Amino acid sequence: MxxxxxxxxxxxxxxxxxxxxxxxxxxxxxxxxxxxxxxxxxxxxxxxxxxVSGIKAQKQKIELLKLKNLEEQNLIYRQHRHDLYNHMTVISGLAQLGKLGGLKRYLDAYIKNYSESLFNVDTGLKEVDVLLYAKISKAKSLGIDVQYSCQETLLAGAEQVISLVTILANALDNAIEAAARSVGKKLAITIRG
Structure with a gap:
């Protein structure tokens, strides 16, 4: 006009x-x-x-993403807390029964299993770190052997993080499903620049 x-x-x-x-x-x-x-x-x-509306919508998407990541972290925390309570119950029971040999074997197996389940995810982006930790934990809980490496620190603006997390989450979900159906049950995640 x-x-x-x-x-x-x-x-x-x-x-x-x-x-x-x-x-x-x-x-x-x-x-x-x-x-x-x-x-x-x-x-x-x-x-x-x-x-201004576009900026507000972008911030809202980021907040929703952070909320989703917090929910995943909370779920992981609850699972670990429940598992720890069960392990402490078994350890307490073995100690009360005086079965020190069984207690030692159980603790050795628990420590070995616990050490294998610990891993550090540091990509440089908190949102991606939480997502990767949640997906790797999910894969390991399905019995999938996961190899993870981050060769470079990721840098992205707020608007790119949303797209990155969306794409990465879908790709990891598909990879976990495929690995769970495969014979070897292995998954390799490598982050390169």
């Missing part, structure tokens, strides 16, 4: 300055100029509002 009005206004002004129109047409161009000015001001505020 603004472009159409400008197409009318510019040649009209040139023609008016050259003396082709009578003075009565000047009021028409004054009205068109005022309309164009008002439309430009309105479009400026509209563009600003759209920009």
């Amino acid at each position: 603004q472009l159409v009005l400008l197409v009318i206004l510019v040649p009209g002004n040139l023609a008016e300055n050259a003396g082709y129109f009578a003075e009565t047409s000047s009021l028409f161009y004054q009205i068109i100029r005022a309309v164009i000015l008002i439309l430009c001001i309105c479009s400026f505020f509209l563009i600003r509002q759209l920009y």
Whole structure:
């Protein structure tokens, strides 16, 4: 709309300055100029509002992603707490029964299993770290042997993190499903720049 009005206004002004129109047409161009000015001001505020809305939507997506990651962390914490309680019950029972040989074997197996389950995920992006930790834990709970390495620190802006987490989560879910169905049950996750 603004472009159409400008197409009318510019040649009209040139023609008016050259003396082709009578003075009565000047009021028409004054009205068109005022309309164009008002439309430009309105479009400026509209563009600003759209920009602010886009930023708010992006922040909302990031907050939802953080909430989802916190839920996954909470689920992992509850699973570990439940497992630890069960192990402590067995250890306490063996100690009360005086079965020190059984207690030693159980503790050795528990420590070995616990040491194998510990892993550190540090990609440089907290959201990706939480996602990887949750997916690797899920894969290990399904009996999948997971090899993980991060060869470079990831750098991304807030808007790229959302896309990265979405793509990575889908890819890891598919890889975990495929590894769970495979004979070897192995999964390798390597992050490169």
